[in-house]
Amino acid sequence: MKLKKLLSSLLSTNAAFVILLLLQIFFLLFMVTRLGERFILVYFLLIVLDIILLVYITNKNEPISYRMAWIVAISVFPLFGGVSYLFLKLSQQFPKSLDMRNQKQSKELLVQDKNVVKDLSESCPDSLNLARYISDYGLYPVYRNTDTHYFTLGEMQFDELIAELEKAKHFIFLEFFIISKGYMFDTISELLIRKAKEGIDVRLMYDGIGTGMLNSVKPFRRLEENGVKCKVFNPFRPMISSVQNNRDHRKIVVIDGHTAFNGGTNLADEYINRIERFGHWKDTAIMVRGQAVWNYTVMFLQLWEKAESDEIRKFSPPLKSIDDASPADGFIQPFSDSPLDEEPVGKRVYLELISNARNYVCITTPYLILDEEMTNALGFAAKKGVDVRIITPHIPDKWYVHMIAWNNYERLTAMGVKIYEYTPGFIHAKTCVADGLTAVVGTINFDYRSFYLHFECGSVLYNVSVIKDIVSDFEKTISASHLITAEECSKRPVVKKIAGAILNIFAPLL
Incomplete structure (x- = not known):
């Protein structure tokens, strides 16, 4: 052992x-x-x-x-x-030609409904430019007729995920950054094997480094022997791979093309608090039902293999069956972000929410490693009178990341940004809400690696009622968190300040 x-x-x-x-x-x-x-x-x-x-x-x-x-x-x-x-x-693993191919394919498969854009411009005029940007440069359209449900903890998501997987009749797609053996993986494995034996197309994709080399062979052999298709994304090759870069940091589950899950939760027991690693693990996710699930289906299949557009279209369910099952309010725009282009969609979505906020911005992130642009955006929003609040972990999973975060605490608090640390343990949630009208839930951390080097995804919610649940959860989490003061920042030992400053220089490489 x-x-x-x-x-x-x-x-x-x-x-x-x-x-x-x-x-x-x-x-x-x-x-x-x-x-x-x-x-x-x-x-x-x-x-x-x-x-x-x-x-x-x-x-x-x-x-x-x-x-x-x-x-x-x-x-x-x-x-x-x-x-x-x-x-x-x-040693970059993926040529830009692959991204160019996916862009061409996305334009064929992901067509924006102009009536939806018109309705968005009337209902949420302040969000129109952001939705247009994601559609034009992220290539993922915005939708109506999509129901959303927000999970405040990983264990709540897991229970609902099992229930939805049981209902699958045609296909199940799963994609995770980290998969580790334990109760969570064993439970889902048994279910996937059973579904595969029923003739359902079951596919599981996991990152070659996030999951780890020990976990990337044995645990999946039994799945493959029982009909589950498993794929390692960007496997580690010693002295050839650049290891840290171009990782698949996404967490996606798509069921029959009508239901999808997305958020911070990986397939490992600490994410549902079955085991304790860094105190209480706080994670969030959303379940999506309706037309917008098509975005998740396409982004999964494009990373799974070089499938032709006609092959991908086979996984699109009839629109009528989706619309009838999903009466909903507001608009939702699931999107993916690739490190192969020069368009940091995830970062720019966050910047837009922060820059356009009039009253408040609520952010949760496990890592706070910021460049000058993001620091200035947060600071300027606070200086304008916007209530900018950020929750980070009190018990970190990486000591050097926490030290860099404290280096940013000092600069941000000086500009009026309020930083809180989640005292029960580790907060892994990646959410951002502006004025209770627009929100992002997904896999994108506030750090350089998520903004520029990883494959990421998330969902932008426009005037959706579930945003109230996200804000309510944020307020509840704030009550279990400690406000970092300027005095605490100034009293930090000089050695830690110097170490944090030095590490901050190399933060984009960590």
């Missing part, structure tokens, strides 16, 4: 990244000792390479924080900084 835990730790996401980096360093050191007197020539060539890369990075169309992190890394570590950058870029 101890050996299994040790191996699990060694093969975790962060450990794999560190091991890969150390291997590169040891390789360079080995080459240096072997070169002897010729090392001076090699060192000179590396410096020339670094200078070329610094000029290249400085002029790239990438966020300034990301460029600055690499400029500092290459300048401080000239021996392997430039080589590491090249390794990272050359």
